[in-house]
Amino acid sequence: MADPVAPDMDFDPVALRRRYADERAKRLRSDGKDQYLEVAGRYAEFAKDRFAPLADRPAIDALVDALVVGGGFGGLLAGARLRDAGLADVRIVEKGGQIGGTWYWNQYPGAQCDIESYIYLPLLEELGVVPSERYARAPEILAHAQRIAERYGLSDTAVLGTEVTSMEWSDKAGRWTVHTDRGDRFEARFVVTATGPLHRPKLPGVQGIEEFAGQAFHTSRWDYGYTGGGPEGGLDRLATTRVAVIGTGATAVQIVPHLAEAAEHLFVFQRTPSPVDVRGNRPTDPAWSDALDPGWQKERVRNFNALVSGVPQDVDLVADGWTTLIGRMMEIYRDGTAGALDRPFEEVLELANMEKMEEIRARVDVLVADPGVAEALKPYYAMFCKRPCFHDEYLTTFNRDNVTLVDTDGRGVERITRDGVVAGGVLYEVDCIVYATGFEVGTGYERRAGFAVRGRDGRTLTEKWDDGGMRTLHGTLTHGYPNLFVLGQSQAAWTANYTQLLDEGARHIAAIVSHMQSGGLATIEATEAAEDAWAEEIVANATNGTGGIGGTDCTPGYYNNEGQPLDGPPWGASYGKGSIEFFRTTKAWRESGTFEGVTFTPQTPAI
Numbered sequence: 001m002a003d004p005v006a007p008d009m010d011f012d013p014v015a016l017r018r019r020y021a022d023e024r025a026k027r028l029r030s031d032g033k034d035q036y037l038e039v040a041g042r043y044a045e046f047a048k049d050r051f052a053p054l055a056d057r058p059a060i061d062a063l064v065d066a067l068v069v070g071g072g073f074g075g076l077l078a079g080a081r082l083r084d085a086g087l088a089d090v091r092i093v094e095k096g097g098q099i100g101g102t103w104y105w106n107q108y109p110g111a112q113c114d115i116e117s118y119i120y121l122p123l124l125e126e127l128g129v130v131p132s133e134r135y136a137r138a139p140e141i142l143a144h145a146q147r148i149a150e151r152y153g154l155s156d157t158a159v160l161g162t163e164v165t166s167m168e169w170s171d172k173a174g175r176w177t178v179h180t181d182r183g184d185r186f187e188a189r190f191v192v193t194a195t196g197p198l199h200r201p202k203l204p205g206v207q208g209i210e211e212f213a214g215q216a217f218h219t220s221r222w223d224y225g226y227t228g229g230g231p232e233g234g235l236d237r238l239a240t241t242r243v244a245v246i247g248t249g250a251t252a253v254q255i256v257p258h259l260a261e262a263a264e265h266l267f268v269f270q271r272t273p274s275p276v277d278v279r280g281n282r283p284t285d286p287a288w289s290d291a292l293d294p295g296w297q298k299e300r301v302r303n304f305n306a307l308v309s310g311v312p313q314d315v316d317l318v319a320d321g322w323t324t325l326i327g328r329m330m331e332i333y334r335d336g337t338a339g340a341l342d343r344p345f346e347e348v349l350e351l352a353n354m355e356k357m358e359e360i361r362a363r364v365d366v367l368v369a370d371p372g373v374a375e376a377l378k379p380y381y382a383m384f385c386k387r388p389c390f391h392d393e394y395l396t397t398f399n400r401d402n403v404t405l406v407d408t409d410g411r412g413v414e415r416i417t418r419d420g421v422v423a424g425g426v427l428y429e430v431d432c433i434v435y436a437t438g439f440e441v442g443t444g445y446e447r448r449a450g451f452a453v454r455g456r457d458g459r460t461l462t463e464k465w466d467d468g469g470m471r472t473l474h475g476t477l478t479h480g481y482p483n484l485f486v487l488g489q490s491q492a493a494w495t496a497n498y499t500q501l502l503d504e505g506a507r508h509i510a511a512i513v514s515h516m517q518s519g520g521l522a523t524i525e526a527t528e529a530a531e532d533a534w535a536e537e538i539v540a541n542a543t544n545g546t547g548g549i550g551g552t553d554c555t556p557g558y559y560n561n562e563g564q565p566l567d568g569p570p571w572g573a574s575y576g577k578g579s580i581e582f583f584r585t586t587k588a589w590r591e592s593g594t595f596e597g598v599t600f601t602p603q604t605p606a607i
């Protein structure tokens with residue numbers, strides 16, 4: 001029955017709103033993000049590098065122009081742009097055994113980008129590459145990361161299988177000293193931290209994980225020695241194995257079809273279903289790629305971000321699940337469907353969002369044969385409360401005889417025993433447990449980064465930011481930490497296409513360094529006044545009360561601090577006026593030539 005608020009729509013917004021609130025209430029936990037177990041101490045094995053653990057080597061003692069922490073797309077883009085800016089010795093330190101960051105760690109079966117590869121893979125035009133598919137698979141993406149490293153001279157000097165443990169600034173030397181877990185000591189004029197938002201695996205907050213007698217691993221440390229096969233699937237050692245997957249987020253959605261094909265039996269333990277829309281992958285048409293004009297990637301990235309930001313465009317170049325959803329919202333708004341023109345914009349957005357989620361729920365009914373299983377797989381929350389997923393085989397996997405969905409109705413698994421997984425008071429005996437339980441988000445900067453950053457007065461960044469909140473200028477520079485550049489989204493921007501943010505950040509850093517090189521400047525540092533003003537601007541524009549993407553009325557998840565209000569203001573939020581405005585602001589700032597809000601010191605002339 002349609003509600004008068006949406007006469008043209010085939011659903012009842014009032015009932016849906018109530019259902020969303022009920023589902024959220026079921027999942028709210030007072031321990032919020034503290035529910036999860038850290039992969040340290042007795043769980044440290046879950047973080048071990050299974051792909052390319054490197055042999056011992058002598059410690060390095062070196063002086064470099066710039067040290068970049070992290071060899072994922074962020075570190076590679078920063079490294080590439082710094083090389084373009086004229087720095088000769090740019091050294092990447094990466095804890096993985098190869099360059100690649102998230103695409104090195106996440107080599108699980110079925111791993112694939114879920115943002116169109118033509119906009120997600122950076123530097124395509126610079127390298128003369130067009131991905132082979134609309135959604136490229138992990139091995140191709142990893143190879144592209146390594147190609148960037150080669151092209152920009154970052155491979156040979158990269159320090160792999162090595163974790164930075166601490167760094168401290170010396171005013172006297174005008175440099176950072178960076179220490180690693182292999183005893184290295186680097187002196188660096190500049191440091192860039194590009195550690196990524198999602199790289200420290202976490203485990204569910206349940207008892208007994210260490211008691212399990214079978215094989216267990218986290219998705220970001222896939223054990224191919226045990227399962228057989230590789231990132232493309234073919235897990236040929238699982239034919240007589242009962243497997244449990246815990247978690248049904250974006251990672252599990254990609255893994256489940258492969259496990260189902262290979263395992264004797266697969267149990268999928270679900271706390272909250274993901275919204276799973278159409279994937280529609282296809283090989284790249286050579287006629288299309290041959291006809292691309294110079295500048296095509298930049299324009300495609302811009303067009304996508306404009307549409308996802310709600311700015312109408314003459315053409316939708318990517319036309320995927322992201323742009324069509326936002327496009328539909330704008331269409332409803334413009335056409336006055338559901339009397340939208342008479343309604344507040346937020347209400348129109350909510351209706352369009354509900355309409356999209358209804359479509360996603362209807363897709364489950366079409367694809368899943370058992371009505372009870374279908375019902376359990378339907379997400380009842382607003383789009384963007386959790387990562388939207390796109391997959392054409394996930395839902396149909398639940399039609400297989402060897403697959404059981406164990407829906408926990410929002411409660412999650414209860415414990416792990418020697419023999420398997422307990423949920424709803426029932427023990428499911430399995431031989432293997434795959435933890436698809438995601439990554440730490442919202443824990444302290446240094447805990448996630450894994451190292452302490454000591455500035456001019458010996459204070460760590462965490463100590464500084466614990467005392468009154470995160471303070472940066474544009475998310476990049478922070479007072480007391482000269483020549484340190486932070487690359488990330490906190491106090492910067494949120495973009496659906498994360499590599500766009502990384503590229504913009506890398507260009508920003510390189511432009512500053514170029515200016516310093518040409519002006520004979522030794523150090524740069526944000527002033528306290530400027531970073532206070534920027535932090536206030538971030539908080540003043542943070543609208544959803546969580547500092548994340550999902551709002552306070554969303555079902556809990558890492559997008560909204562697990563549904564808990566923040567202890568204080570959302571200092572770590574991204575810029576609330578949106579990425580377009582953020583990129584415009586930072587570009588104008590660096591191109592003005594005045595560099596307002598920072599202090600530079602000149603280089604001491606050589607005697």
Ligand code: NDP
Binds near residue numbers: 027270
């Ligand atoms: P998520 O944090 O998104 O998912 C973790 C899953 O574990 C959730 O389903 C969560 O349930 C579940 N969980 C946690 N505790 C329990 C418990 N006690 N019992 C049962 N289930 C539990 O991690 P992912 O690794 O799936 O994804 C992380 C991010 O990585 C994505 O959001 C995305 O940004 C990125 N990603 C990108 C991909 C790409 O192609 N570009 C592919 C895959 C991931 P609940 O929802 O109830 O908390």
